[in-house]
Amino acid sequence: MSARTQTEAFESARFRHETRAAVLRAVGEPMAVETIRLKAVEAGDVRVRIEQTGVCHSDLSLANGKLAQPLPAVLGHEACGTVVETGDEVTDLTVGQRVILLWITPCRDCFPCTHGQPHLCENGSSRSAEPYALTSEGEPVYPGLTVGSFAEQTVVPRGAVIPVPDDIDTADAALLGCAVTTGVGAVTHTAQVTPGSSVLVIGLGGVGQSVLQGARLAGASTIIAVDRNTDKAEQAITVGATHFVAADGDTKRAVRALTEGRGADFTFDCVGSSRTIRDMWSLTRRGGAATVVGIGGKDDMVSFSALELFHFARTLRGCVAGSVDAAAVMPQFFDWARSGKLDLRSLVTGHGGLSDVNHALDELAAGRGVRTLLAPAQESR
Template identity: 50%
Template sequence: MVRAAVLPAVGAPLRIAEIELPEPGPGQVRVRLAAAGVCHSDLSLSDGTLRQPVPAVLGHEGAGTVTAVGEGVDRVAPGDRVVLNWAPSCGTCHFCGLGEPWLCAASGAAATTPYARLAHGGDELYPGLGTAVFAEETVVAADAALPLPEGVPLTEAALLGCAVLTGYGAVHHSARVRPGESVAVHGIGGVGLAALQAARIAGADTIVAVDVSPEKEPLARAAGATEFVLADDTTAKRVRELTDGHGADVALECAGRADAIRTAWSATRRGGRTTVVGIGGREQQVTFTALELFYFGRTLSGCVYGNSDPAKDLPVIAEHVRAGRFDLSAMVTGRIGLDGIPEAFAAMTAGRGGRSLVVFPGA
């Protein structure tokens, strides 16, 4: 039996319950979690913005230690420290063949397959985004457990599983920020903080952080922001003023809101790049005129999981961590237990803090 935060139904409160995990089957591994980050995507799964079969154990950003492996697993062994990859690629679908593993057609299959059940023969449970890390232990496919490079603290390594790969990848893979460029990051949560650090690593000159909360300014500046702008009706104008009147070369929208996307677009210079990183709902509509699309010559693109290949990117990011260029601990503004997740959801909704980290006993 292990303890987990269970979502009994879409829109229902999480409840702490004991669950029964099976032994890992062929191609599977069992992992004892050290920590799990609370991501906005977990909130979106709980309220129905993103689809997730229920009842479910949410959580997809985690790191821990392998305790058992199933038949045929040779890439990791008991005792290995791993980061969980919530979107492992199959390597054979159309998108994988194009070298775009972040768009893998099969990456979401695990989330729709029951993996455990409530204690004492209770209901079957589904794993949130295939990983279910809001629990003391989980069972995942072996290709979802990536070896953690040496020199990275296991607890903070949980952030590598989503926020860091997404923010780092958005800067280096999607927007392809170049040295000397100006960057505006809209939305300073976990992903936004990672994007600010990545922009600094990429050599960006002016780095503008934009958020609705003035309390985010110290966090943003510590992550690398050279300027901070409070989000309001004058945001785009303020960003242009801070970038010699032109607008940012690159704008990254990390909030997943229509108004923030529109503002990021308007704050981007002619010929610049606007990258949408945040996940918005279907009801969030963004409008552009045909004339402005022609006149400004900007590029607007979506970004899934930072357009990252986790197996290749983790060692690169780990080297930045070891060298002190990327500070994982600076992203964490709360260390909580499983029962603190609802408050972490509330804090995200209210725009407070950076990343909340569930830290498990013994970590």
């Protein structure tokens, strides 16, 4: 047997599962749906059929190059699916069981993991740089944000999935994979918003509207939603905002008027740009807390003077994945969904299949809609 034949036989054995996926081959170019071959399930792995996957702004940041990602890649990380195969060492999941997929998989051994910050795991996102599939030409394919859910199926470690109770809807569960846990967690875990406080949220995508819901759950009395798209005002009020303010030249004046001239106690930037971070900072009261939830570019610098940092005595912090241990907090989110305290359905403003992914990203870039849910496994049935 020739070396080439041996290599082909090895690849056939190791990458055996064909699946359709939306593949990003170059930054800034549309994704095309094609057939790839997933790696074989190893002892600690799970193969999952993707039932519903949300299109997140982080996917847009990967597609346009704001965030680095080896290519070609299958993006998508906010998803719920059904287990179709388990490795020999996976004994607590069964075929047919629904699961939420996680884009951060804590190793439980590194410094952050052993010091109460598993969301900052040093190894939690390493799989995004590890090939998990091959193209039809034999090129390695990488899973965007470790999951690769813009596909009919994916393969992930057991630690990257959370079982879904039978009474939780699949579409609701998909949103719990990123947007909702990130937004609500930013309120409850990162900023720890207090009852009766005032809250300001800039950027009303899926994460921003989840922050609004988190502020309502935390008992904030004044919840101000800010966005450039005034069409989002009604939706913002529905999920928890007490006021909507357009992101224009009068934003600062309007927010001051709603907070007795002080600015808000707690502010959240869910856009991730130097401009909106500075806006958030200036709309935070003296001694208040400002939290950056949106993911910005590494070259988009934010400046503060030494005097203002001293004088305003504000707290400025970042927030990764809502600062939550998803496996530990998910039962609480399930309870909130059951009771209706979390309005997950209202976040979904569009539906489609794999071929609709580029349109969904265009809508995000234009600031339209909140969340598009794709159903890749259903599209080919």
